[in-house]
Amino acid sequence: MTTPKDLKYTKNHEWVKAEPDGTVMVGITFHAQEQLGDVVFVQSPEVGRTLKQGEECAVIESVKAAADIYAPVSGEVVAVNQEVADQPERVNQDPYAAWMFRLKPSAPGELEALLDANGYEKIAAEDKH
Amino acid sequence: MPASPFFYVWDPMTAAALLHTPLAAAHRALGARMVDFAGWEMPLHYGSQIEEHRAVRRAAGVFDVSHMLAVDITGDSARAYLGRMLANDVAKLKTPGQALYSCLLNEAGGVLDDLITYWRGDEHFRLVLNAGTAERDCAWLESHLEAAPLRIEPRRDLAILAVQGPHAREKTWGAIPAIRAATAQLAQFQAAEVGAMFIGRTGYTGEDGFEIVLPRDDAAAVWGALLAEGVAPAGLGARDTLRLEAGMNLYGQDMDETVTPEESGLAWTVALKEAREFVGRRALEARTPTRRLLGLVLIDKGIMRGHQKVRCAAGEGEVTSGGFSPTLNRSIALVRVPRAVAPDDEVEVEVRGNWLRARVVKPPFVRHGKILARI
Numbered sequence: 001m002t003t004p005k006d007l008k009y010t011k012n013h014e015w016v017k018a019e020p021d022g023t024v025m026v027g028i029t030f031h032a033q034e035q036l037g038d039v040v041f042v043q044s045p046e047v048g049r050t051l052k053q054g055e056e057c058a059v060i061e062s063v064k065a066a067a068d069i070y071a072p073v074s075g076e077v078v079a080v081n082q083e084v085a086d087q088p089e090r091v092n093q094d095p096y097a098a099w100m101f102r103l104k105p106s107a108p109g110e111l112e113a114l115l116d117a118n119g120y121e122k123i124a125a126e127d128k129h
Numbered sequence: 130m131p132a133s134p135f136f137y138v139w140d141p142m143t144a145a146a147l148l149h150t151p152l153a154a155a156h157r158a159l160g161a162r163m164v165d166f167a168g169w170e171m172p173l174h175y176g177s178q179i180e181e182h183r184a185v186r187r188a189a190g191v192f193d194v195s196h197m198l199a200v201d202i203t204g205d206s207a208r209a210y211l212g213r214m215l216a217n218d219v220a221k222l223k224t225p226g227q228a229l230y231s232c233l234l235n236e237a238g239g240v241l242d243d244l245i246t247y248w249r250g251d252e253h254f255r256l257v258l259n260a261g262t263a264e265r266d267c268a269w270l271e272s273h274l275e276a277a278p279l280r281i282e283p284r285r286d287l288a289i290l291a292v293q294g295p296h297a298r299e300k301t302w303g304a305i306p307a308i309r310a311a312t313a314q315l316a317q318f319q320a321a322e323v324g325a326m327f328i329g330r331t332g333y334t335g336e337d338g339f340e341i342v343l344p345r346d347d348a349a350a351v352w353g354a355l356l357a358e359g360v361a362p363a364g365l366g367a368r369d370t371l372r373l374e375a376g377m378n379l380y381g382q383d384m385d386e387t388v389t390p391e392e393s394g395l396a397w398t399v400a401l402k403e404a405r406e407f408v409g410r411r412a413l414e415a416r417t418p419t420r421r422l423l424g425l426v427l428i429d430k431g432i433m434r435g436h437q438k439v440r441c442a443a444g445e446g447e448v449t450s451g452g453f454s455p456t457l458n459r460s461i462a463l464v465r466v467p468r469a470v471a472p473d474d475e476v477e478v479e480v481r482g483n484w485l486r487a488r489v490v491k492p493p494f495v496r497h498g499k500i501l502a503r504i
Binding site for chain 2: 037038040041043059061063064066089092
């Protein structure tokens with residue numbers, strides 16, 4: 001699967017999408033869900049929580065293991081995706097649509113500094129072999 | 130996400146050293162995710178572990194379990210020898226082909242392995258051992274040989290396929306018509322031999338089915354024929370969730386040499402009625418078990434995993450196997466807890482820093498496609 005060019009990425013296998021309203025959506029990449037296997041549980045941070053970049057804030061559990069999700073940028077949690085909480089398999093079916101939570105960034109420079117699709121693909125390839 | 134151990138990193142040095150079943154190429158051709166299991170390169174899943182799990186519960190799936198080792202024991206004293214070596218009593222094997230589940234114990238009553246013994250008639254027996262313990266088991270068995278002429282023959286020339294599910298037997302007969310006559314009337318826990326093929330009506334999923342022991346060179350053809358009949362290839366991931374739902378122990382996880390069968394939910398497999406002397410008996414009789422193995426169904430949201438702490442009114446316990454049950458659509462676990470804990474008790478499990486509520490149940494959780502545990 002191709003890595004969408006309009007998203008930003010972290011080395012922890014999260015994608016970040018900038019929305020027109022200034023918020024960002026966060027999910028995990030195709031590669032991450034492929035490594036995890038069938039996702040069976042998603043726990044997002046509470047709305048209103050303030051996160052620092054790199055802070056552990058959510059959990060994805062698959063049939064195989066639990067994976068921590070880190071805040072890709074600093075900011076306040078403004079929404080969580082209830083659909084993904086109710087149907088965790090959405091993360092496997094359509095990882096780039098299955099956003100977990102939405103942040104209002106507090107340090108705009110952080111978003112710009114994240115990886116682009118090419119940079120992330122290199123990391124994902126190294127992770128595989 | 131951190132670079133945690135489940136992010137399987139393919140290492141050419143390790144991969145070269147891994148053992149391979151005769152179906153390794155077939156697994157790769159199906160796009161299997163291959164992992165190191167007890168030194169063997171084995172398929173974890175072929176795309177979706179949950180779909181494979183459901184295929185076995187609803188129709189039929191086939192597992193390559195050729196990493197397990199068949200060991201043939203033959204000789205005039207074979208029955209007497211196994212009577213001394215196994216905690217269950219081979220004297221219960223009265224018709225050829227009959228199977229017996231047993232623990233292999235050390236002198237302290239600790240579990241060295243769990244295995245199935247088949248009686249093949251006369252003084253011929255076949256054991257099927259776990260991959261991770263096979264070498265140690267063989268050394269242990271050899272070290273207890275007495276002067277009597279007895280042959281212990283590890284059969285690495287054989288492969289093992291487990292075809293499991295409500296349609297498993299029908300599909301197997303479609304794939305291998307030659308075995309139908311000999312296996313159509315086969316009772317549970319009974320085996321038949323057709324040519325070089327050894328077919329037991331046994332399994333590790335809580336469903337009906339066969340386990341087929343056959344020459345390595347024949348494995349690919351039988352595998353292909355089963356797939357052509359519509360049997361779903363299923364990996365070790367599904368095998369693990371199926372056996373957990375079925376309340377079956379996994380050696381090395383739910384039990385090892387530090388615990389006794391009684392502390393592992395396996396008191397029923399230890400034959401103490403007769404005066405038979407067997408390795409570990411004296412220690413078992415001298416020990417009063419303080420713990421027991423029970424099941425948990427998680428009430429709160431989350432996933433229980435091995436080694437998590439359990440808090441009960443009677444004291445602390447530990448999750449031995451935990452995960453997501455596709456049939457119950459929630460997390461289930463096997464736990465070792467104080468003896469006083471009983472089914473229907475509510476306990477707490479420490480899941481990633483939070484104490485979550487769980488209900489104690491007596492395994493199995495699922496048998497023949499039906500949920501048995503109270504949710």
